[in-house]
Amino acid sequence: MDALISAAARALAAGDPLGALDHVALRDDAPALALRGIAMAQLGDFGRAKALVRDAARAFGAQHAVARARCVVAEAEIALASRDLAWPAKTLDAATATLDAYGDRVNAAHARYLAARRLLLIGRLDEAERKLAALDPRPFPPALRAAHELVVAGVALRRLRSGAARAALARAGRAAREAGIPALIAEVESASVALGKPAARMIAHGEEEPILLDEVEKLLTSNRAGGALIVDACRYAIRDANAAVALASRPVLFALARMLGEAWPDDVPRDALVARAFRAKRADESHRARLRVEIGRLRTALGTLASVSATTRGFALAPRHAREVVVLAPPVEGEHAALLAFLSDGQAWSSSALALVLGASQRTVQRSLDSLAAAGKVQPVGEGRARRWMTPPLAGFATALLLPSPFPS
Template identity: 75%
Template sequence: MDSLITAAARALATGDPLGALKRVALRDDPPALALRGIAMAQLGDLVRAKALLKSAARAFGRREAVARARCVVAEAEIALVSRDLTWPAKALDAARATLEEHGDRVNAAHALNVEVRRLLLIGRLDEAERMLAGFDPSPLPPGLRAAHELAVAGIAARRLQTHAAHAALTRAAEAARQADIPALTAEVESASLVLKTPAARLIARGEERPLLLEEVEALLSSGALVIDACRNVVRDERLAVSLATRPILFALARALAEAWPGDVTRSTLLSRAFRAKHADESHRARLRVEIGRLRAELRALADISATDRGFRLAPRHAREVIVLAPPVEERHAAVLAFLADGESWSSSALAIALDASPRTVQRALEQLAADGKVQAFGRGPARRWMTPPLTGFPTILLLPGPLPSD
């Protein structure tokens, strides 16, 4: 490897893409093409970066397996940044295996981190944790250590393990300081805002207030009966009952919880659960049926008794009943939560991340666009959706993934 290629690679490692381009911008040999592609990616021209990396991978011979694998890892990272979740994950896994086989542990670790970040983005926390289990980041250079700790913090935050998330972010900040890469430092600072931004609202006894992530964690272990409107789950310290596929039952449970320790009138329950403005006997009969179903679902957690006006919720073991609600409640909030990262998303990538049908996501995007909340760029397969980051808009509790007790 000649001195210009070596100098360009070192410049890229320290976050200096312009310095790298000064050395290889006019060269078209495979190593130079690869470095130019990485430099363009760091400068934000992802389309040009992808083309250069593909050219480099084709130009490397079959005997240059390590160089080709490095190009694949770089392409995978570009795909992740551009939210191309349809990019073949198996190719990245094969590239990582090649790098490990040939002793390139640094780039193999980078490939692992890209895989974990992708799994984290689509909410597959168990798989991400298994991949990181037993991995020791200490031999890595500071930049990769920071990226590793960011992935660890992301998993911990989504598991509502705030102490572990804070510790990982502290380690990431120290590694980013040692790496002295401004973009990496900014990424760590941005990730740290998750722990400082309200992540939910507490509603109890007619009052409500915002909660930080650590307060949410404390609430779930407080012994209270929590009606979790972020995940449509009713839980206490002992048991969790999911009503995610029973929206009417959850609406009834939430209405009863918000009124606790009082009761809720039948007309209010009909309005909340069935959106019935003018209830008739059929609505009242259906309400009795749904209340019976809710009693059966929550029999281990609470009783529901009839009153003169309507119904009352009475917890079996808890001394307090609390509703945990998202800070922002509106239609298609989950779609907005993903778009709030400021990146451009395709509808197919959003469908993968949300585990929803492409048509459902497309309808949501069209409605949000009509309301002026998102914008589309491009046409056909190249169409992307994005929105400016919403100040204070939380994403953690809207992303898929189980809580510690699930």
């Protein structure tokens, strides 16, 4: 490795892409192409970065297995940064195995962290945790230790473990400052800000108040949960201290349960239940008959958690063991709330990546994006396959509870 390549590599490791380009911008040999690609990625030109890294992999040839594997890892990192989450995970796994075989443990660990971050973004938390459990960050450089703790914090936030998230972010901050990379320090600070923003809304006795992630965790896991029946509109489930019922696959039942929970201890008129659960402008006899059927199904689903009784004008919810009913709602709701939650991270997302994380068809996501763009809430960047979508963060809110994750047990 010549002096210019070494100097460019040191500049990139320190988060100085312009300094790196000063050394290799006019060179077209394989190492220079790889470094130029990484520099362009740090500058945000992901399309050019991907092309340069691929050119570098071809230039290295089959006889340089480790260098080609590092290019694969760099391309995966570029894909992650540009929210192109459909890249083949098996290709990254093969590159990781090559790096392991040749003793490049640092870059192999970096590849595993990229895979874990992708799993975190698409809501596969168990797999992300298994990836993390297999890694000991202590021998790694500070930048990798910070990356490890950021993934740990991300999983903890989605699991509603605020204490673990705060501790991980503190460790990430120390490692980022030790690494001295401004972009990494800013990423840690941005993640830390979410802990001080409202993460949900609590609705009880007809009153609503925003609550922080710590308070959400306390509501779900502390002694207070033992005294409340919680209608969780963030994960579409109902629970008390003894049991939980998931209703994500039964939206009509959950809509009825939520209305009854918000009105508790009062009842809800039949016409209001019909209008919200069935989206009917006017309730007729067929709607009322259907309502009776769905209320019967809700009674069966709730089991020992609560009963639903008929009143003169409608229906009322009555917890069997809890002393009160609390509704936990997302900080922001609406037709496109989940889509906006992902876009609120300030990154540029492809429609295919959004479809992947939302579990929807790309055409459905595209229609939603077009609708949001017409309303001025999102904006496209680029054309054709290179088109990405982005929006400013939702001011004053933490959107972690809008993202897909399992209901806490």
